[in-house]
Amino acid sequence: MSDNLALAKQVDARISSVPPPMAMLAELTHRCPLACPYCSNPIALTRADEELSTAEWIGVFEQAAALGVLHLHLSGGEPAARRDLAELTQAAAAFGLYTNLITSGVGLTEARIGQLADAGLDHIQLSIQGVSAESADRIGGYGGGYGRKIAVAGWVAEAGIPLTLNAVCHRQNMGEIEAMIELAIRLKARRIEVATVQFHGWAERNKAALLPTRDQVELATRTVAAARQTYEGILVIDYVPADYYSTYPKACMGGWGRVGLNVTPSGRVLPCHAAETIPGLSFATVRASSLAEIWYESDAFNAYRGDAWMPDLCRSCERKKVDFGGCRCQAMTLAGDARATDPVCVRSPLRDRLTRETDRLSTLSSDTLIYRGR
Amino acid sequence: MTGEAPVISGTSVVKLARGVRLRADAVRGQTVLLAPERAMALDDIAVRIVEALDGRRSLDRIAGDFAAEFGAPVEQIASDVQSFAHELAIRRMLEIVE
Numbered sequence: 001m002s003d004n005l006a007l008a009k010q011v012d013a014r015i016s017s018v019p020p021p022m023a024m025l026a027e028l029t030h031r032c033p034l035a036c037p038y039c040s041n042p043i044a045l046t047r048a049d050e051e052l053s054t055a056e057w058i059g060v061f062e063q064a065a066a067l068g069v070l071h072l073h074l075s076g077g078e079p080a081a082r083r084d085l086a087e088l089t090q091a092a093a094a095f096g097l098y099t100n101l102i103t104s105g106v107g108l109t110e111a112r113i114g115q116l117a118d119a120g121l122d123h124i125q126l127s128i129q130g131v132s133a134e135s136a137d138r139i140g141g142y143g144g145g146y147g148r149k150i151a152v153a154g155w156v157a158e159a160g161i162p163l164t165l166n167a168v169c170h171r172q173n174m175g176e177i178e179a180m181i182e183l184a185i186r187l188k189a190r191r192i193e194v195a196t197v198q199f200h201g202w203a204e205r206n207k208a209a210l211l212p213t214r215d216q217v218e219l220a221t222r223t224v225a226a227a228r229q230t231y232e233g234i235l236v237i238d239y240v241p242a243d244y245y246s247t248y249p250k251a252c253m254g255g256w257g258r259v260g261l262n263v264t265p266s267g268r269v270l271p272c273h274a275a276e277t278i279p280g281l282s283f284a285t286v287r288a289s290s291l292a293e294i295w296y297e298s299d300a301f302n303a304y305r306g307d308a309w310m311p312d313l314c315r316s317c318e319r320k321k322v323d324f325g326g327c328r329c330q331a332m333t334l335a336g337d338a339r340a341t342d343p344v345c346v347r348s349p350l351r352d353r354l355t356r357e358t359d360r361l362s363t364l365s366s367d368t369l370i371y372r373g374r
Numbered sequence: 375m376t377g378e379a380p381v382i383s384g385t386s387v388v389k390l391a392r393g394v395r396l397r398a399d400a401v402r403g404q405t406v407l408l409a410p411e412r413a414m415a416l417d418d419i420a421v422r423i424v425e426a427l428d429g430r431r432s433l434d435r436i437a438g439d440f441a442a443e444f445g446a447p448v449e450q451i452a453s454d455v456q457s458f459a460h461e462l463a464i465r466r467m468l469e470i471v472e
Contacts, residue, residue, distance in 0.1 A: 020401050022413060068401035070413050096397060098408045123393045123410045162393035164410055190391075190466040191410055233379035233464045238411070 020068030023260040035141035035371035038203035065095035080107030093120030105152035153187040164191040170210035195240035249326025249342035256304035389429030
């Protein structure tokens with residue numbers, strides 16, 4: 001009895017020091033007709049026959065809602081490749097989750113959008129790769145994709161579902177940001193996310209073609225600032241700048257295991273979509289463990305919580321409460337050590353080397369793209 | 375093409391836009407306003423204001439109703455309601471009915 005009480009107190013203490021998750025990204029499938037060269041899916045894609053079933057996903061959504069998740073992002077791959085998308089949406093909405101569909105638009109029809117609206121879908125986030133068929137379809141690696149997206153945006157507006165455009169920016173399309181913002185308004189979007197490519201996985205392989213130049217980044221920042229003033233109250237603009245040119249690292253994921261979790265198509269639960277690039281971490285699956293156990297108890301989620309794992313440089317830094325030590329996957333990629341100070345940080349001993357390498361890469365004029373999965 | 379930025383005044387009649395809703399957050403013991411990529415924890419007063427944005431009453435009328443209910447000066451309440459509505463409007467969280 002007293003042992004049980006002591007154990008319960010320990011668990012309580014751990015739970016109270018770790019907040020419940022706010023958001024869950026459900027990668028329903030890795031299948032996708034597009035082949036974007038910066039795809040955030042891993043290099044090794046999950047096969048269709050390994051995907052969680054409808055009932056398994058619904059069980060995960062129920063656990064997520066009970067755990068405190070408020071926002072559910074239905075993503076992929078292309079989530080429309082799942083025939084049970086409307087059924088999954090309806091189940092998630094019934095658990096009170098705020099449902100957001102993150103889609104390329106390819107695979108959605110007017111009828112399916114109607115079904116999703118009826119299922120209680122709260123919001124759609126539609127990706128665009130550029131502002132013309134020529135530039136967008138070259139990046140997406142899918143002919144006809146741009147035209148389809150414009151049609152989808154029209155059907156979404158007619159169904160009354162709020163729309164965000166999601167524009168990933170890089171060297172090849174950075175000059176189109178102003179036109180992307182104008183396109184968002186034309187398509188009746190309420191929001192646009194202008195996010196610079198993060199260099200993990202596929203994007204890392206395409207760095208020579210995708211890394212923006214310093215001039216491009218400065219122009220983009222000015223363009224966004226001006227557009228926010230011009231369109232206040234009309235369009236909300238969220239902007240993720242290029243962190244290789246920043247002074248301090250981004251607060252990646254709002255801190256490891258603090259805000260959100262990511263479930264892969266086969267049910268592995270990750271603190272972020274790139275976490276599998278860190279060797280030595282093992283990730284539990286919803287087929288064997290509960291979401292609560294994984295969030296609160298698993299080694300992978302506890303690996304970079306708090307500050308005990310940090311190098312002295314970060315642990316003694318006042319900014320650790322702002323950026324939580326930056327991005328662990330980026331530290332792995334650039335420093336070869338997931339526990340290292342994020343090399344983007346001006347205080348990192350590797351910052352000068354990153355600046356030289358960034359300058360070198362950004363002077364290359366490569367436009368050769370390695371497409372995801374091809 | 376660009377549309378018009380919403381202007382909030384005492385005569386505005388507004389309601390939450392589609393895709394924006396209040397939800398009881400039992401796990402954290404609070405009420406949250408959910409919108410795309412946003413979750414705002416609201417205090418009791420903010421919850422009452424959001425609930426009053428019914429798409430039928432003007433903001434002045436809502437302020438008047440609160441003033442009568444709480445016996446508080448209407449000017450202060452009207453100013454609070456309008457500035458809160460303005461904050462929601464610039465985040466595209468309101469539908470302006472009239």
